[in-house]
Amino acid sequence: MEKSAIESADRRHAAPAGCALEQWVYVSRSRLPDPALVKPLLATCRRNNRRLDVTGCLVYTGEHFAQVLEGQPQTVQELVRRIETDERHQDCMVLTRRGLTIRQYPNWSMGYVFRADVSDRVRDLARCRQVSLDELDAILELIQPDSVMGEL
């Protein structure tokens, strides 16, 4: 059985205590049999995340997911715990869990990115899995939902 994504995150990047907001980033391997199934998945994300005051962005490459989740620490932790058991993906690996002072995706209950350049980087991430925070931040710079496709 794979190690829990939560355990790995706690081990590698425990966020400083007392931060009002946390950001988690993970990658996973998609098990969606049909890319069209991303649409209902996003609808669920957006409905729930608005209620939970969680923001972020989902990248889908056809083969992998990468997701950024931001919000109140316990809320995001519980959400990741739920997401990692979802059978629509597997091999969920948290790349970072860190404190935030301001959200990177304040306007997105769940933005969506499906772009070739981003997909290439996410594939690399999923393969090597050990990235420095600088490298990860460079990739996050690319993960900007555009206002049309973002609403898929």
Ligand SMILES: Cc1cc2nc3c(=O)[nH]c(=O)nc-3n(C[C@H](O)[C@H](O)[C@H](O)COP(=O)(O)O)c2cc1C
């Ligand atoms: C790649 C991926 C990302 C997900 N992201 C979220 C999310 O951001 N928010 C959310 O509520 N559920 C997300 N889910 C779905 C959850 O695993 C779970 O199905 C959902 O929260 C259940 O909500 P419901 O009880 O309203 O159907 C995601 C699932 C997958 C496979």
